[in-house]
Amino acid sequence: MNQRAAHLSNKIARKAQKAADIWAKNYWHHFPFGGSPRADRQAYLTLWEKAKAVSYPDIEAFETQKGFRIDPQWFHDLALHTQIVVKDSVLCYQHGRVLYAALRExxxxxxxxxxxxxxxxxxxxxxILETGTARGFSAVCMARALADADMCGKIITLDLLPHDVRMYWNCIDDHEGTKTRAELLAPWKTLVDAYILFIENDSRIGIRRTATGRIHFAFLDGAHTYEDIMIEFDMVRQRQEEGDVIVFDDYNPVLFPGIIKGVDEGCTRWGYRKDVFGDRQGRSYVIACKNAVS
Incomplete structure (x- = not known):
């Protein structure tokens, strides 16, 4: 009876997962950012100039501490096409600098x-593993870090957003018409082709299927719930060794209490040293380094 009940439960779970996958594919494949451009080219340029003008002394101090700083002109140009969007909250793409400096070190x-x-x-x-690809900004920043370090590597990046489906991305490129992510990142094709593997999947499934060996460095920036943070953290830590790193973004108790709870609990439970620092916009980052097993 128990075996039959277990079999039935697994069958129901598989059907539920299949239905969820179909729903997700229908949603993320059909203009999730809108069916038309959100603004004209000049509006995005104005947002870009405003975002570029903000200084971040804590990020600069972090770069100085690590000894590495991403090329600013290259960095801001990438951000123009992949981070400057129309939204209510303040635009901030400094996590790209954090990822570059941490990965270079x-x-x-x-x-x-x-x-x-x-x-x-x-x-x-x-x-390297990333959850939450979005337009590809973070993955390309990490690819630049590997290239500048003259390092061989692969960046596995997971998201439900498709890589080869044309859509509007709520970015400056939208005035040219719909594009795939691959087309959006065409100016950085050399880095993309050399280092990045785009996987369209839920992280809970994708990590198990694609990251079968050691994960030296990870950026977990997918769903911001406590449950998702703990699931991703658990899967990654099982594939890491002493000195390996996980970076977390949006470490904010007001906006994302699930991240705070998950990161703090995971670091304590699984033996990670936690370095927390922020920027002037109230946005904080965590560099979690795995300790030696006692």
């Missing part, structure tokens, strides 16, 4: 360790 530390261990060049490769 990690890559350099790996190089030193590989040199000490005399690891052959063909075996020197980093695996």
């Amino acid at each position: 990690y890559a350099e530390s790996r190089k030193k360790q590989w040199d000490q261990d005399k690891i052959p060049q063909g075996q020197r490769m980093l695996t």
Whole structure:
């Protein structure tokens, strides 16, 4: 009886998941950001100039501490096409600087360790995981970090948004008509082709299917609920070793209490050292580094 009940429960769960997948595909494949441009080109340029003018001393201090800073002109140009959107909240894309500096530091530390261990060049490769691809900004920033570090690696980035379906993206490119994400990122095609693997899937499924080995560095920026944070954190930590890193964005107790609870609980439960810092907009970031197993 128990086996029959378990079989029936699994069957129902599979059907429910299939129905959810169909719904998600229908939604995310059919203009989730709207069926027409949200603003004209000049409006996006005005938003960009305003966002660029804001200074972030805490981010600058973080870059100084890590010893690496992304090229600002390249960074802001990427942001114009992938981060400048029409929305009610304040535009801030400084997580790209955080990811670049943190990953550059990690890559350099790996190089030193590989040199000490005399690891052959063909075996020197980093695996990076991201949840919440969106338009691809963060993944491209991390690809730039790998390229600048002269490091081999792959960036697996997961999102329900499709990579090869044309849509309006609520960005400056919309005035040119609908584009796929691949077309949106065409100016950075060299980096994309060299490093990034776009996966259209829910993170709960996608991590299990695609990240089968070690995850050296992760950026978890998908659903901002406590449950999702804990599920993603748990799956990633099982694939990490001492010194590996997870970066969290939007560490804000007012706007995202689920992130606060999940990150704090996960770091304590699974042995991660937590470095929290913020910017002048009240947005905070967490660099979680895995401790040695005692």
